[in-house]
Each structure stands twice: as structure tokens, then as C-alpha cells.
Amino acid sequence: MAETSKEELFQLIKRLGAFITVKMSNLFSISFQNLDSRSIGAVAGLAVAIFFTWRLLRSPGGGSRGRQRKRQASTPSSSGTSAHSSASLIPSAASLSSENSRAQNVVDEFFQPVKPTLGQIVRQKLSEGRKVTCRLLEIVLEENSPEELQKQATVRSSVLEVLLEITKFCDLYLMDRVLDDESEKRVLVALEDAGVFASGGLVKDKVLFCSTENGRSSFVRQLEPDWHIDTNPEIISQLARFIKYQLHVSPIRTERTAANVFSAPSLEQFFGSV
Incomplete structure (x- = not known):
């Protein structure tokens, strides 16, 4: 289950990277000498979106996975405890999915198409x-x-x-x-x-x-x-x-x-x- 969560996070980061690349390309298709206050605001929004997305992907997921590794290392190996550990990972996967959705929403909000003046x-x-x-x-x-x-x-x-x-x-x-x-x-x-x-x-x-x-x-x-x-x-x-x-x-x-x-x-x- 942990490997699956890592794979999902890796795929999210890949999709997020591709998404940001496309948006950056569209945003900077207008030359810098033509930037007005709305375009500058879009650039600022880009920076904020990247920062918050990084925080969302880094803090909660990383902490929960660290706690899971410590819990698994300190618990004796048995069929009962193994079942309990597997069960405890299910909420973490759901939490990761929720975090992915939140991160995507942040990016979508800041990357709304900027209509040229x-x-x-x-x-x-x-x-x-x-x-x-x-x-x-x-x-x-x-x-x-x-x-x-x-x-x-x-x-x-x-x-x-x-x-x-x-x-x-x-x-x-x-x-x-x-x-x-x-x-x-x-x-x-x-x-x-x-x-x-x-x-x-x-x-x-x-x-x-x-x-x-x-x-x-x-x-x-x-x-x-x-x-x-x-x-x-x-x-x-x-x-x-x-x-x-x-x-x-x-x-x-x-x-x-x-x-x-x-x-x-x-x-x-x-x-x-x-």
C-alpha cells in the first residue's frame, strides 16, 4: 500500500509539472514589454501557486509516511499486527488523495486563463x-x-x-x-x-x-x-x-x-x- 501511495504521489508530481509547464508557456507568450497589471498579477499568482502546492505535497504526506515507518518498525511482526498496519494505511491513502485534490484545486485557481486586454x-x-x-x-x-x-x-x-x-x-x-x-x-x-x-x-x-x-x-x-x-x-x-x-x-x-x-x-x- 505504501508503494502504491508513493507511485500515486509520483504520478501527481509528474502531472503537476506538465501542467505548470503548459501554463508557463501560455503565460509568457505575451512579451514582457507588453505586460500590464493583470499579467503581472498572473505571474505573482504562479509563484504563490507553486509555493502552496509544494507545501501541500511536502508537509502532511511526508509526516504521515514517517510515522507509518516508525510504527511498523516498533511493532512485532505477526499476522494480527500486520492486518492492523494494513488497515491503518487505508486512511493515509485516502488522505493523500484528498491532498492531491486540494493541490490540484490550488493550481487550477491560480492558473485561470488570463484574457488579453x-x-x-x-x-x-x-x-x-x-x-x-x-x-x-x-x-x-x-x-x-x-x-x-x-x-x-x-x-x-x-x-x-x-x-x-x-x-x-x-x-x-x-x-x-x-x-x-x-x-x-x-x-x-x-x-x-x-x-x-x-x-x-x-x-x-x-x-x-x-x-x-x-x-x-x-x-x-x-x-x-x-x-x-x-x-x-x-x-x-x-x-x-x-x-x-x-x-x-x-x-x-x-x-x-x-x-x-x-x-x-x-x-x-x-x-x-x-
Whole structure:
């Protein structure tokens, strides 16, 4: 029975070692430079879990086995005492199983999957790109054409969180074609009312306007961003050989035109925030 208990403990330690190895691998798949307070908490939880698991496996089991060896050495060998010793080992095996379960529960509690933050997802998706250019119409604004901007400009509420995360670590430029100065003012007021400028990551000078689609393409070429985000497939195609990465936003699934061109129904869906 004692040999069986040792074997069970050995197998538990092997399983625990493999379990911790997998969790460690998953935890450190995010680079240290991207660790936030939640990730640091997970690392601290790892250390505490390992410590308590070691204590649970070391103290009670080790003491009971030592006492069992002393009891067996001091008791005369006979059939009666042998039966009594065997019986006394049964509660110890049950106790060991309980300790194994407790140890596993401790590890499970501390190794709950840590969901990455939106900021971490944005950085990963953008491959640490530091400059991003993005069209306004159909991506940031509800409106689909310059003609609609002559009447109103409305910021899409679902894109705000992603937009603000991008501005935290990227140099972001917003741009589009307008038909008059009033449309420009209307767009700037809508962005300001939505709080896009509140964080300081995006300023009004980085909202650019032009009178033609080619003008937007020219802006992108001059700025040389790491990423350009647009809805016009022709502009995406023209810029594919000049820009490192592009995101084609389209409600209709399109074939990938180049290795550096990605597609998604919306900016927020590309980052999985909806």
C-alpha cells in the first residue's frame, strides 16, 4: 500500500509539472514589454501557486509516511499486527488523495486563463506598428459618402474604444475626401464631441481632408505608415507595394489581393472587440 501511495504521489508530481509547464508557456507568450497589471498579477499568482502546492505535497504526506515507518518498525511482526498496519494505511491513502485534490484545486485557481486586454490585442494585430493612417467614411464615421457629410457627421460608437487604444501607442492620422469647408468642420466637431481628442493621442492637425480619392492615396504615400486602413479596393491595390500592411474594411468578404493586405467587416471586428 505504501508503494502504491508513493507511485500515486509520483504520478501527481509528474502531472503537476506538465501542467505548470503548459501554463508557463501560455503565460509568457505575451512579451514582457507588453505586460500590464493583470499579467503581472498572473505571474505573482504562479509563484504563490507553486509555493502552496509544494507545501501541500511536502508537509502532511511526508509526516504521515514517517510515522507509518516508525510504527511498523516498533511493532512485532505477526499476522494480527500486520492486518492492523494494513488497515491503518487505508486512511493515509485516502488522505493523500484528498491532498492531491486540494493541490490540484490550488493550481487550477491560480492558473485561470488570463484574457488579453484590448490594448494587447491591438498591439499584437498591428505587429507593433507605430504609424497608422485610416479613412474616416464607413470606418470611423457612420456616413458612406462626401455628400452625406454635407448634412451630418456621426462617429460610430462601436469603433471608439479601438480607436482610442490605437492612439495610445500609434501615431494615428484620419483622412477623407470632402466637398466643402463646412463638411470639414462638421467632421471635426463630431470627433471632438465623441471624445476622440480628449486623450491627447490624436489632435485635429492629424485629421486630413482632400478633394479627390487620389489625394487620400497621396497623403498615405507621403506619411509612409506601417498600416493603412481603407474601404476603397482600388486604393488598397495601388498602395499594396508601398505600405507594409493594409486593412481592407468591407462588409462583403473579399479575396486577399496581396500577402500584406488583410480584410474585415469593420475595424472593431478586426480586433475582436465586438
